Amino acid sequence: MNYRRFGKTGWMVSEIGYGMWGMGAWSGSDDEESLQALQYAVERGCNFFDTAWAYGQGHSEQLLGRLVRQNPDKRLYTASKIPPKNRKWPSRREFNLEDCFPPDHIREYVYKSLENTGLACLDLIQFHTWEDLWLEDLRWAHTLDDLMREGVIGAIGISINRWEPWNGVKTVKSGLIDAVQVIYNIFDQNPEDELFPACEEYDVAVIARVPFDEGSLTGTLTLESSWPAGDWRNSYFVPENLAASVERANRLKPLVPAGMTMPEMALRFILNNPTVSTIIPGMRKLSHVESNLACSAAGPLPEELHQQLRQHRWERQPTEWSQ
DSSP: OOEEEOGGGOOEEESBOEEOSHHHHSTTOOHHHHHHHHHHHHHTTOOEEEOOTTTTTTHHHHHHHHHHHHOTTSOOEEEEEEOOTTOOSSOOTTOOHHHHOOHHHHHHHHHHHHHHHTOSOEEEEEESSOOGGGGGOTHHHHHHHHHHHTTSEEEEEEEOOTTOTTTTHHHHHHTOOSEEEEEOSSSOOGGGTTHHHHHHHHTOEEEEEOTTGGGGGGTOOOTTOOOOTTOHHHHHSOHHHHHHHHHHHHHHGGGSOTTOOHHHHHHHHHHTOTTOOEEOOBOOSHHHHHHHHHHHHHOSOOHHHHHHHHTTOOOOOOOTTTO
């Protein structure tokens, strides 16, 4: 496993981290299988774990707490997220701070996350939705500063709405945050335009989420793909999105080199960008952990292939189903 500096915090985190959404709220999750996969990741050198209260209303956080306690001799970095008070994902321009993250709500959910994990401190606490307009109301920053002084959080981050990497640039430039979590993958290269340069200038860490585009970049989706009732993916892969995603993924398949899988190609594409501190694929099975973490040793893609993949950038705008 290779490690990268996590912005101004100075932490050295595994460049392949662990996204824990799937083991908190997706169908087919099994706690014992999840804990085995998490432990295996630790043994393979993964030290950055990203969860949220919203992932099973604290269930994923509980699993993370168990993992940390099982590994008292290892430095594991814990990241969680405060849900918006109005429970609306993504945020919308008309939402103000009072709707989503008033001070008492911030404090309440930081302590709920601490209770769920059973930890005295969370390394990184993030807002699970974000609007740059909230810079006009700095009560959020003052509240988190207080919590940092109390020693219950170590750093502050934001998680940017899908396909809106511009909606965090001002916050990065404010100097008030330590990390940004954003969708970045072969299709979604927009963060390179404004967000990444700002993060480089202000030494803000970048957490790249959704490296497989919710599954399309694994190459396994078909026009017949479906999920059990209640699974989030049913509401995301509506017919128009499923068809377009499958079509674009199929165009990539001829580019996958012999001996490489499409998921490996997708992860290593992101490793080509030095601005990214860590990538957080969702992993619920040991086989996924093994193959994904092995991408770190394999390293970035050859430049010729990387440039070919850059031509597959997909310009998308938020919709009712994009969440």
